Amino acid sequence: MVRAFVDRPVDPEVVDRLLEHAVHAPSAGFSQGWAFLVLTGPDDRVRFWDAVFPDRGCAFTHPGIFDAGCLIVPLSHKAAYLDRYAEADKGWADRDEGRWPVPFWDIDTGMASMLILLSVVDEGLGAVFFGIFGQHVDAFRAAFGVPGDFSPIGAIAVGHRAEDVPSPSLRRGRRPLEEVVHRGRW
Numbered sequence: 550m551v552r553a554f555v556d557r558p559v560d561p562e563v564v565d566r567l568l569e570h571a572v573h574a575p576s577a578g579f580s581q582g583w584a585f586l587v588l589t590g591p592d593d594r595v596r597f598w599d600a601v602f603p604d605r606g607c608a609f610t611h612p613g614i615f616d617a618g619c620l621i622v623p624l625s626h627k628a629a630y631l632d633r634y635a636e637a638d639k640g641w642a643d644r645d646e647g648r649w650p651v652p653f654w655d656i657d658t659g660m661a662s663m664l665i666l667l668s669v670v671d672e673g674l675g676a677v678f679f680g681i682f683g684q685h686v687d688a689f690r691a692a693f694g695v696p697g698d699f700s701p702i703g704a705i706a707v708g709h710r711a712e713d714v715p716s717p718s719l720r721r722g723r724r725p726l727e728e729v730v731h732r733g734r735w
């Protein structure tokens with residue numbers, strides 16, 4: 550993840566390629582219950598930050614994030630999955646949400662987001678995936694007219710990399726394989 554950018558636009562053709570790759574992500578039942586809000590104009594980007602980060606004047610450790618030339622908000626659409634799995638080949642006509650072991654709609658939208666992040670690297674740019682937290686979701690929806698049945702799973706800031714300060718979280722170190730992998734049985 551990169552959290553500092555040069556205030557420069559991202560080539561629209563690059564943005565299109567990122568999105569084209571995103572929609573090649575796998576999705577359960579090929580439901581493709583995702584949507585992507587793309588913000589590249591300066592006014593739109595300011596409106597986004599005002600909604601999700603209203604106190605950005607404070608001592609935030611990564612102020613360079615606000616210079617990202619492109620913001621992509623991946624949104625998951627649960628209803629698309631309930632509809633898809635109610636079809637004859639899946640047969641969950643009761644639309645019982647208890648059937649879902651985990652929210653496939655969020656997983657698939659996350660996979661699409663990962664493809665965006667990987668494609669950003671291929672394009673020689675930088676990006677960070679970050680959360681849009683509960684208390685800001687309503688303001689985000691209102692600012693961009695997002696329907697209530699689409700949920701932002703986070704946001705991706707994309708741009709030309711500037712000198713970055715690594716996240717303090719990295720001090721935790723990467724957990725070793727021996728700790729997270731269970732071979733044969735738990």
Ligand SMILES: Cc1cc2nc3c(=O)[nH]c(=O)nc-3n(C[C@H](O)[C@H](O)[C@H](O)COP(=O)(O)O)c2cc1C
Pocket residue numbers: 550551552677678679680703716718719
């Ligand atoms: C679901 C999710 C939410 C995240 N939220 C934030 C966030 O709110 N702010 C942030 O700076 N980074 C956020 N990150 C990035 C992580 O901090 C980062 O991936 C992790 O520290 C490892 O660093 P690396 O991806 O550069 O290897 C998030 C990542 C994921 C997958």
